[in-house]
Amino acid sequence: MSDESDSGATRIRPVRPGDAEAIWDIYAPFVRETPATFTLEPPSPAELREKIRTAREADEYPWYVFESDGSVAGYAYASAVRDRPAYRWSVETSIYANPDYHRGGVGRRLYDRLFDTLRRQGYVSAFAVLGLPNPESEAFHEAxxxxxxxxxxxxxYKLGAWRDVGWYRLELRDPPADPDPPRPVSEVESESDEF
Known part of the structure; x- marks a missing residue:
């Protein structure tokens, strides 16, 4: 679904492998210049393209991009917290936006879409793991x-200093007594027309 805003046409849609270059443009400065992520070297666009392709084929965790006038302004996705079966109902989330779009609602709209999908899939907890200091992201997640x-x-250890990491949790739904396995992304996306 598209909507109009002051900045023109915007929409949130599932990621495509062709978005890799735009995602790289957003992510690389965070890797090189901030402690926000503990990645030390940005993955290449080709590596990101493969990561996106693999995630789409696995159909376990959603990835979304925010488009403004046809350009990717931000993205958010979920991934496994740990590779153990008991963690199956928990996800780790990642979200990045072009700094030109900070404080413009891009992050909130991306998370709204991401968490709507995760809830309908059957996930229970979303964790955000933030490299510190990161006051803007800390405030965003708490808000x-x-x-x-x-x-x-x-x-x-990054950018010449030892860095703390902060763990944050959002409960997506009450933990059920006997949970079914999470549903595939494609199954729940086909049920939604809200975005």
Missing amino acids: YGFDHLADFPAAG
């Missing part, structure tokens, strides 16, 4: 409703 769980001191 969105995440609970700050803990900081792990000196968890990584």
